[in-house]
Amino acid sequence: MTHKSTILIVDDEISNIEIMNAILEDDYEICFATSGEQALEIARTIFPDLILLDILLPGIDGFEVCRQLKTDELMADVPVIFTTGLGDTEDEVRGLMLGAIDYVTKPIQPIILKARVGNHVELKRLRDQLAEIAVTDALTGLSNRRRLEQTLKTETSRLSRNEEYLSVIMVDIDFFKQFNDTYGHPAGDRCITMVASAMNRAVKRTSDLPARYGGEEFACVLPGADADMAYSVAREIQQQVRALNIPHQKSDIGPYVTVSMGIATARCLQGMTADMWTHHADSQLYISKSNGRDRITQTTFEADHA
Incomplete structure (x- = not known):
């Protein structure tokens, strides 16, 4: 029809x-x-x-x-x-x-x-x-960074009217350079595509936006999601990626491809900018990677501490 x-x-x-x-x-x-x-x-x-x-x-x-x-x-x-x-x-x-x-x-x-x-x-x-x-990533079919930034800007403005929650998850494939060096770039592209599909399966609400941020890094925008909801989505992404069982013999943490994640959650207030969420989520991702990878780290921040 x-x-x-x-x-x-x-x-x-x-x-x-x-x-x-x-x-x-x-x-x-x-x-x-x-x-x-x-x-x-x-x-x-x-x-x-x-x-x-x-x-x-x-x-x-x-x-x-x-x-x-x-x-x-x-x-x-x-x-x-x-x-x-x-x-x-x-x-x-x-x-x-x-x-x-x-x-x-x-x-x-x-x-x-x-x-x-x-x-x-x-x-x-x-x-x-x-x-x-x-605004579509050619390799994975996910939204690209441009759409991610557009969506974040739109959602922070919309959600601020009622001071609603917004969460952002940053996702990085662990030891991806070693994966490319071992298996070659075509296999690396297939790995990125498979992880993108796993994210699509994990992110179930139509209002949520999974995107390829660049290279082996992804992001999810979760309008209206508090810290618990965002963590549940991140856990589902983690499990979906593990279930792929993509071999990775050069990973320092296991025989298969894994991902590290950082989550940032805050109530949207007038004057808060979209890059606050990506900045905090990226900082949490860095902590996940520094603490051993294949893990999820999160923070809830406020405008005064943004």
Whole structure:
């Protein structure tokens, strides 16, 4: 079953919403709002694929809605098409300067609306595909460091609204240089891929993000996870990797590949930065490696001690 793109129609005239809905409903999931404030609330909840936005709205107008959307990191890439009966070049220019991608004038012409919406939804789909490639590690299929950093930034901001927990796990394959030297780089790549698959099996919540941090190092972002929850995930990663039974005759701690881990947990507060979690988790990883490897070390930190 093909997933339908979601269109948010914003207009204070119900008759206009009904007209546009009738034109588009066969091809898209349709949501609607009748004010600027409601539009922003719904958009930040459903993350539509495209917004059809009237200029003249009660409360904040369409220009202000567009401005706020384009300054919101989570919403900035959502295409906005203004729908207006104003027919004023200055308004059109102002909308485009704010980040809108197109205009549709009223009364709505069904063929024109369908064509323009279809073109921009397809362009967004292609952009999303390219963006996905840019944040995916080619070897393992996990998210890459770029997405990890984006996710951490987003989650620290989101979770700080209610001062919720965030945990980060840093993972390193023990004695990986010796593994590469002994078995060769193709075997090293297979080892990295197998460990990545083990992490995917261990990280079960859809909100959690396993990523390849670089080389033989991985990381997991666990939104809403306290210290106990994070430790449970780390233990599952450890067990999944051990269950792989990848031979490693040059390891100083056993005959098979193992991993060392560091965990950092804190409540997200305003002003805390994403790199606090990676810094503390990396410090804990260093302790794990210094104390013999194949182990998990964790800390819970506060903003004052970050």
